[in-house]
Amino acid sequence: MATNIITRKGHEDLKSELDHLWRVYRPEITQKVAWAASLGDRSENADYQYNKKLLREIDRRVRYLRKRLEDVKVVDYSPQQEGRVFFGAWVEIENDDAQSKTFRIVGYDEIYGRNDYISIDSPMARALLKKEEGDEVVVQTPSGEATWYINRITYSQIT
DSSP states (O other): OOOOEEOHHHHHHHHHHHHHIIIIIHHHHHHHHHHHHTTSOGGGOHHHHHHHHHHHHHHHHHHHHHHHHHHOEEOOOOGGGTTBOOTTOEEEEEOTTSOEEEEEEEOGGGOTTOSSEEETTSHHHHHHTTOBTTOEEEEEETTEEEEEEEEEEESSOOO
16 A cells, blocks of 8 residues: 655645646646537547546546545655655665666655656665665665665755
């Protein structure tokens, strides 16, 4: 089960997506469905069938977003977090092979479309929580244990 927390920016992004779907995209598609329906025989009308399917997908996403926005709790940065890994942290890690990774620990709903975000529920994030710079972290992976070292922790984006 996904942890029901989200960053302030993630919450704003979900609200923005919901607003766009409901106020802009859905009315546009509804208009296309009405136009295609006015052409007659709906059973062989590809425009009607495609846009009707798209409308169902939009409605499903709108229902999901409304429910999710009610369920999630926004977690803001607190100065007490400084120097340790908590929700919302940007973390730079490195292993013995000099491979390095930089990512932000965020909520489940925020990771899609982002290669630099990981879910708070991921094994890596769970292993990193409450650790400090310089700490060694052992992460359980499908191929065994992996050891990483924390090089940097910040709550503003690492560039």
